[in-house]
Amino acid sequence: MMTPEQAVVVAILSCVAGALLTLLVSRYKTVAGWIAFLVTAGTAVLIFSAALRVLTTGPSLHPAAFWALPKIGFILRIYVDGLTAVFLLLAAAIAVPAAFYSIAYMRHYQDYGVGRYYPYFLLFLAAMYGLLSTTDMMWFFFIFWQLMTLPGYALIRFEYRKRQNVRAANKYLLMMQIACVATMVGAEMLAVAGAAARGSTSLMYDFDTVSANLPLLLRDQPIAAAFAFALFLTGFGIKMGMWPFGQVWLPDAHPAAPSPVSAMLSGVMIKTGVYGLMRYFLWLVPISALADYPLARWGMLVAVLGTITLFTGTMQALKQEQSKRLLAFHSIGQIGYILLGTGTCMALLAVNTPATAALATIAFFGALFHVLNHGLFKGLLFLNAGSMLHSTGTQDLNKMGGMMRYMPLTAVTALIASFSISGVPLFNGFVSKWSIYVAAIQGSGSAHYLVVCAVIAILTSALTLASFIKFFGVSFLSRTSALVKTRAGATNGHLEVPWMMQLPQVVLAFLCVLLGVVPAIGFRLMQHALEASRGGLGTTLANASPMISNPLTGLAQAPSAAVFAPVALAAVLGLMFLAVYGISKLGSASRRAADPWLCGYVREADCHRYVAHNFYGEIKRYFGWLGGAPHPHPEKTPVVKELS
């Protein structure tokens, strides 16, 4: 039986082998697609079994070393603990639907071959497995980071004949290299200073060595250490799309890539930044160093940056009129929630009492659960956007309308995803936001700014809802647009995507609802994850037991201050729904279909439609200074002209 570490290495190697194989058969789109899917599914099985073993029986005692050149500190050490396991689970859980979706989706690219798609897709996946599990902060961090960045670059410029895609890819490449340098310089500073203090350079870039040397370093050279941590925050902040770095590359890169890759970029890749942040700021620092580690300040910085990120990202998203660009801005917004959760966790851990430790754990659960949830619903939303693109040939929301009639299944899954991201109760996004609010509001006794952050987050949640009411409403509801009418006419109304594209959407939608109604699954998972990753400040988190989770009775905070029982709520709501249905049938009214009333206009024309561009004019005007113009490429004609 393989150890979890061996399983990860085998998964990485099979991805690389699969990449070569798909390159060889890249002339046959479907064959290459199936091979890529089977390889992805195979690695997912490996990853799932490894991660679940770690979560149930605990991690291995030591990191496993695979390949070493000790002279320059070059050693591949892989370690799968609870935190890594959760992120690996997420990567595998999004990669499989994305790969399956690709098989049918990639067929519609007439003039681009898949030779530059599947190999890169698999390398990209392999790099994420590696980056999430290596303990080497220098060489292998660099190798896996580049292995993730370069295929990512190739995937973003997949449609290289469009100039804006190449520009987006270049920007992505530049930002990722800056992030890489920042993180490596930070690691170098910690490692070299640590090695000098300890007098030994063996394994000097290894996570455990750096962690062991850190208390001394924090005490003797606090400024250098703070500088290193600031570099980490910058590097991982760029990767995850934190304000102000995220706005530079993320909104251009995500829409440029093919939709399944957008799902991977937004669902998984930017989460490696979150992983890095959690790992370096919480797990790297031993408890004994807490006195010299300005955790409260870092927590405040991260929480405030998170609040700014979530507000700006979502407000800019509200202005967007291109489906995938809108979703990309929301990725920034949702990362803000994760940052807020992480920052709250750090700020409360610094207080160091049992009560605040419990709250810190709730905040951490909220952040980590939001990582999972965002992966699921944003992955789904990008697949939805891909289906819309596949059926209508455009990303422009102004040209869409009334598609629910033609694509009912895509519409229902998009509605589920929209509800999830807006935090509607009984969908997964609510639970993670709820945990973050609970921790931030109750923790405001120790850190007063947190309650203001929480209120801004609640306000932003309404903004998210507004944005998705627009996204869903103008594309699937509203009235059929001229474009959709033409498309539907050309295909005899068969606009719905093939089943191979429907299935991944259904699976992800099901997971969103499942985690929303039975959040105890997620909470148990995270509790196990914390218990399986005792190290640094993570130990404090693992020792606190903040929430009582039960599949049936839901979640309850230990002193029964905050409760959420989704099953009971769903039951009541369901009963009420039936009762209301009964009431509506009391009068046995007859039904008739008719055209809407247009105030006396004879016919409905496309110019009478109220489109995405028209929504929320006043708010867009008040927050015009915040940036995020809906038309990044002014050479394209603005919408109003097309309509008149």
Add this chain to the structure above:
Amino acid sequence: MDRSLIWTIVAGVLNIGIVLLVAPLCQGVLRKVTARVQSRQGPPLPQPYFDLLKLLGKEDIESGQTPAMQRFAAYLSLATVLTVACLVPMGFAPPMNHAGDVILLIYLLTLCGVCTLLAGLAAGSTYSLVGISREMMSMIALEPLFAIALIVGAVHTGSFRLDTVLHGSVYTAAGVPWSGLIMLGVILLSFQAFVQRVPFDISEAETELMEGPLMEYSGPKLALFKYAQMAKLVIYSALFVSLFAPWGSALVFPFGWLLFWAKVLVLVLLVTLVAATHARYRIDQALRFFASLFAVALVALVLASYGH
């Protein structure tokens, strides 16, 4: 079966029943008083009951392209409001006290509005969509106000439990409860908007948008939306009374209970008087108004976090 569960169910059914019974009556009072203020005779008090019954039997014209969504939104809108009724104290402790907390309440109140939005989008008329855009903008500005009021209570009591917070918790500060008093003012000034009455009925605006999101609705669906809107008035009033005016609820059973409903009625009368004597604001005016209220509420929130 567990005894407390039975009580929960009984109390829940009671709450829902009360809301369903009282809501049209409040609407009747509202219409009658409005008429009297405007020197009209006004309809008889039970008229809203008859209206609803009549609507239930009338022809249901579906003008949207996705009738399934129209039906879903109509059923869900009243269902959500009734679910919220189980989370709100109606003279007694909230029945679903163990199923949710104030954060859930904030989000469920938003969901009530979402159903109307979906309904209007599914109908697809341009007027509906204009109304939706406005409705959503006011929701963005309003949701945080009530959220802050509840959070001020939660910060003071250190608890998110519904029965703890919805019991005058905003005033539980040492000394003068500044944050509670500020929030009382803020919510009083924005209360018309929560219950969607003049001067903040911008999304319906019957003189320009012809009921906005509900424009295309008729028959039973319109009855459901109207019923939900009437119930919202009762629920928000009950929320307001239990959060800001809890005095006297500790009296023995019939008196405390009657006092609670008397206070709700006073609030409904207040809403009516304001509505009857004011003209509608434009959306940009309303948004600016809510934004300044939000700034004031933030001050209250910070005060609360410092224990004032």
